[in-house]
Amino acid sequence: MYKVYGDYNSGNCYKVKLMLNLLGIAYEWQAIDILKGETQTPEFLAKNPNGKVPVLELEDGTCLWESNAILNFLADGSRYLPSEPRLRTQVLQWQFFEQYSHEPYVAVARFIQFYLDMPEERREEHAGCLKRGYKALDVMEQQLQRTSFLVGETFSIADVALYAYTHVAHQGGFDLEGYPGINAWLARVAGQEGYVGMLG
Known part of the structure; x- marks a missing residue:
């Protein structure tokens, strides 16, 4: 059985959880508290030397990390990853967009506000994340x-x-x-068979 090391509130970890549920694959979830430094222990760093979640541990003990790489591994051969080269490249295009133009701003703004409760010393950074995050949302829209x-x-x-x-x-x-385009899309994703919420 697969084992996932992750934080329930992390979007990157949720990607893996959602994909496993969509595929109907059984897995064990090992909760990791990033705020308590649990990704920096020797035991965790042996699984991912980059010290980040998620980590997907396979039956043979092999550990995969980087959420989008894990998505590609899990979805290979399924309907969630097209085999036609142009379509497959467009999937990768959006995954790279997520990591370079979306996640650094939308996720970081959320981390500052949701995880850290908006400390004064990071308010300016948060404002910058909102500006760049809206630009990414405009592209999606x-x-x-x-x-x-x-x-x-x-x-x-x-x-x-x-x-x-x-x-x-x-x-x-x-x-x-x-x-409106994003909101309709959010509803379509939530309507997929096998869908599970972030805390579901």
Whole structure:
């Protein structure tokens, strides 16, 4: 059985949890408290020397890390990862967008506000994250005004990757009221068979 080391409130960890549930794969969840430094213990660093969650431990003890890499591993050969080269590349395109243009701002704003309760010394950083995060949301909105999912009309791991932090963006101070395409997409993702919530 797979074992997932993760923080229940982490969007990156939620990606893995959601994917496993969508695929109907049994797994064991090992809760890790990042605020208590549990990712920096020798035992954890032996599994991921980068000291971050999530980590997916396979039956043979092999450990995989980086949430989007884990999504690609889990979805390989399934309907959630297209085999056609152009579509598969578009999935990767959105995953890279999530890691470079979305997560550093939407997730960090949420971390500052939701995890840390907005300390005074990080308010300026939070404001910068909101500005850049809205830019990423604008890019998503443009696509989701045209298609039901991020890669055409088929739900894929591109949607899993970006759903994770977008659906809790309000916890970082983002207002999604002006994003009808994103809101309709959030509802479509939540309606997928096998869907489970972040704390579900």
